[in-house]
Amino acid sequence: MKTLYTAAQMRQMDREAMAAPYGLSPTVLMENAGAAVIAKGAAYVGGWNRKRVTILCGKGNNGGDGLVAARHALAAGAQVYVYIWGDETTYSPESREHLQTLRAMADGKTCVLAETPGALPDLAMLRRHIESSQVVVDALVGTGFHGALREPTATVVRLVGKCIRTTASPVVLAVDMPSGVDADTGAVSGDDPETGAITATATITFGAYKRGLFQYPGKICAGEVLRDPIGMPFPVLQRTAGTVTYMVEAADVAARLSLRSPNGHKGMHGTVGIVGGSESMSGAALLAACGAVRSGAGKVCLRVPAKVAPACMGKYTEVMAAGAGTGGHFTEADVQTVCEEARNWSVLALGPGLGRYAETQAFVRQVLQRAALPVVLDADGLYHVQAAQDIFQQRAYPVILTPHLGEFSRLTGCSVAAIQADSVGTVQAFARSRGVYVLLKGTPTYIVSPTGQTVYVNETGNAGMSCGGMGDVLTGIVAAMWVRETHPAPAEAAFMAAYLHGAAGDRCVRTIGSYGYTPEELAKAVPQAIRELERQAADRYREMVPSSHFEDQGGGE
Ligand SMILES: NC(=O)C1=CN([C@@H]2O[C@H](COP(=O)(O)OP(=O)(O)OC[C@H]3O[C@@H](n4cnc5c(N)ncnc54)[C@H](O)[C@@H]3O)[C@@H](O)[C@H]2O)[C@@H](O)CC1
Ligand SMILES: Nc1ncnc2c1ncn2[C@@H]1O[C@H](COP(=O)(O)OP(=O)(O)O)[C@@H](O)[C@H]1O
Ligand SMILES: [K+]
The missing domain is CATH 3.40.50.10260 (YjeF N-terminal domain)
Incomplete structure (x- = not known):
């Protein structure tokens, strides 16, 4: 770094x-x-x-x-x-x-x-x-x-x-x-x-x-x-x-993306639960699910309001999608179902596409209070906790918030200009006071932990990513990185995700063009971004180890 x-x-x-x-x-x-x-x-x-x-x-x-x-x-x-x-x-x-x-x-x-x-x-x-x-x-x-x-x-x-x-x-x-x-x-x-x-x-x-x-x-x-x-x-x-600020580099992510255990099974790679979607926005939760799948999660479960479920079923065959309740958006009546299901998940990604319905507010707050697992909170999930931020300190499990500048401005009450004038200081003060991990999206993206003096900065990514849905994919990637078999610390998972998300976007620029590629295409490029990092790591290893070592291993001709 x-x-x-x-x-x-x-x-x-x-x-x-x-x-x-x-x-x-x-x-x-x-x-x-x-x-x-x-x-x-x-x-x-x-x-x-x-x-x-x-x-x-x-x-x-x-x-x-x-x-x-x-x-x-x-x-x-x-x-x-x-x-x-x-x-x-x-x-x-x-x-x-x-x-x-x-x-x-x-x-x-x-x-x-x-x-x-x-x-x-x-x-x-x-x-x-x-x-x-x-x-x-x-x-x-x-x-x-x-x-x-x-x-x-x-x-x-x-x-x-x-x-x-x-x-x-x-x-x-x-x-x-x-x-x-x-x-x-x-x-x-x-x-x-x-x-x-x-x-x-x-x-x-x-x-x-x-x-x-x-x-x-x-x-x-x-x-x-x-x-x-x-x-x-x-x-x-x-x-x-x-305060020490680190710029995340390829080698930092490659070192943490160690290859999976050859005898591993899906249970070792975590189960990501995605809870989101509403009648007007079913795509956001789907994109988060796609992000998680493409980042190597062992299993991905998607829970959306019942009326939204038909549109989500089968979109990604590997995602276990199901409806909850009876309506087109989540309400307090769905808290019990979601919290019970969450017992089988390693992490909950909450927020994409939930909508800003008054009834959904109680749902979000109660799930945060009751669900006994780590949470990635994004988008409308952040909207619903603006006036109840003491919720985070009451939780026994960590939370990563993934706001963009507008969302962060609402959470902190600071103007976007004031945040930009001192992004590091603002995000640090907020993370400390609320006891949360924050991934503040933008150019660059900042990742801060609640106690640490350490700030990670990610600068992968490009302007082609400034379109709706890109943040939803990131939510899924953060969740999947967090439950890897290596159990990264929350801040590590967040900076790995931010790096890979941007690197996948940069790959899309090379293969598709500088804009117009979709969030789904970006998600699909995540495995290639990972492969690129693995290649770079292997090349560095070869540079470090004399070539005679490889010849010996080959047994000669
Ligand atoms: N040991 C050191 O401190 C070293 C410092 N080095 C150089 O020294 C620089 C820092 O030197 P200084 O602390 O003297 O600062 P600078 O030379 O960066 O700036 C201070 C000077 O700029 C003027 N100034 C400040 N704000 C201004 C403004 N808003 N509009 C117009 N003028 C303004 C001040 O009147 C002052 O003369 C480093 O950036 C680096 O280039 C290098 O020589 C290496 C060693
Ligand atoms: N110009 C840019 N350069 C690099 N990354 C960008 C750029 N514009 C957007 N992004 C990234 O794309 C994502 C957009 O997220 P967000 O605004 O939450 O989208 P949405 O809510 O529509 O899903 C963030 O991760 C952000 O850092
Ligand atoms: K100068």
């Missing part, structure tokens, strides 16, 4: 690297950072020799990195135009040191320094330089940025954006963070990625990954993200104090 950090955590790591026992000097760290931009950027630039490069330096340490990068670009044969408008007296000692060195190298030809202390740079000249450059290096602001860009940085960022969109199309390398992107939240200055932040081809980030590089809209601005440890001590970079 990639570990993602906040700006404050990164600052703490910097302090630790510079303090005893390591005692790294800030000048050395800055040197390594600037050098890393040129070394890692070379692949995007096609080599630096004879390239014209415009380097924009802010007045903080991010700008200091830019000054070092300028010197390394020169050494690699480039011609540099360096823009500096800060007041030198406010610079950090290390930035000042690197500025002195660069000044000594400025010859007005290969190294042009445009210094306008405390004033706006000459914008006409800057435009000409950008338009004639093959590369722009953005060293305006890094992890020190929050809120909205102030002048003159805001004007320069807008100008760079305009030049890139209209005339020139240089490679843009962002130093540590694309300027204008909040390192903690991915929010962009002024809320408009086109004018509020630099949009980079690639971002070379230092020490550890910052969260904002993987959260929209910052993710768009960052381009490809490359990390360079800049010589920071390994133990410092492994810090896990405070």
Whole structure:
């Protein structure tokens, strides 16, 4: 897993690297950072020799990195135009040191320094330089940025954006963070990625990954993200104090998707009970059932209101579908039947397509109170518990809630904008206060446990998945992952499911097209997504084990 950090955590790591026992000097760290931009950027630039490069330096340490990068670009044969408008007296000692060195190298030809202390740079000249450059290096602001860009940085960022969109199309390398992107939240200055932040081809980030590089809209601005440890001590970079955010990767899911026991039987792979559907929405519960089947559940039982049952029977022959009660939606009268049946299930997925009928509210709440098994609660199931959230703490069995942003906004009473401004903090606070696991769907998806400081982030998936029914399939996948024979912890089951759901969507893009594929097609692609992970795991194993090992096993010819 990639570990993602906040700006404050990164600052703490910097302090630790510079303090005893390591005692790294800030000048050395800055040197390594600037050098890393040129070394890692070379692949995007096609080599630096004879390239014209415009380097924009802010007045903080991010700008200091830019000054070092300028010197390394020169050494690699480039011609540099360096823009500096800060007041030198406010610079950090290390930035000042690197500025002195660069000044000594400025010859007005290969190294042009445009210094306008405390004033706006000459914008006409800057435009000409950008338009004639093959590369722009953005060293305006890094992890020190929050809120909205102030002048003159805001004007320069807008100008760079305009030049890139209209005339020139240089490679843009962002130093540590694309300027204008909040390192903690991915929010962009002024809320408009086109004018509020630099949009980079690639971002070379230092020490550890910052969260904002993987959260929209910052993710768009960052381009490809490359990390360079800049010589920071390994133990410092492994810090896990405070909230730790992990980006789920293929290997993390592959490692947990161990092959089934060769002598296994269906009883070992869990029985998923799906309770959902109503007269207007029978499809949602069916899709959840399909998701569970395609994710390897041992058995899948579907319970829908009696009037809905005929439409569900036989749709998936392997699903044991049956009606409950007499009506077109669930009511209090169905609680007993469902809770009795649930005794035979390993997990209950409750909610898809239930509808928002007043009578269904009592049904949902009582099932949650009485059913003695783990529950995945989704969609209208979430709607019916909005005003009764203390229900979760009264349960002896865990609950995973799978809201999308709109549902989560209703549950928390926070606006969607407020959640997006601090998704990690909001979801953590909610999970803690309610004692539930939360899988907050979106781009990315967040998975949080009720006690842990750990937050998992999943970024598989694509815009083709923004259509009705995709979340229902996910509900079934979460339930099936949770009852695997390996008994994953709830948060693990949730992040495996989120990863596979997105990976199956990504497969659909490759085999069908970027949109228009159906939730059912996505569910059907889950086994292929699993196979892909197994292949990757096998390849990694082969890489680790010498080929002679396999030859020996074959017995020779
Ligand atoms: N040991 C360290 O701390 C290291 C830090 N490094 C670099 O230092 C950066 C952090 O440096 P700083 O803490 O100086 O912060 P930054 O350079 O990222 O930003 C602070 C500067 O930007 C200005 N600024 C802040 N908010 C602004 C806004 N809204 N509009 C316009 N200007 C704004 C401030 O006035 C200040 O001058 C990292 O991103 C990284 O690039 C690297 O040199 C590696 C080592
Ligand atoms: N643009 C996107 N990129 C990645 N994943 C997406 C995108 N749009 C939607 N998804 C995923 O698709 C699912 C949609 O769920 P949801 O909104 O609950 O759908 P429904 O309620 O109609 O079933 C979520 O898992 C979400 O993360
Ligand atoms: K930057």
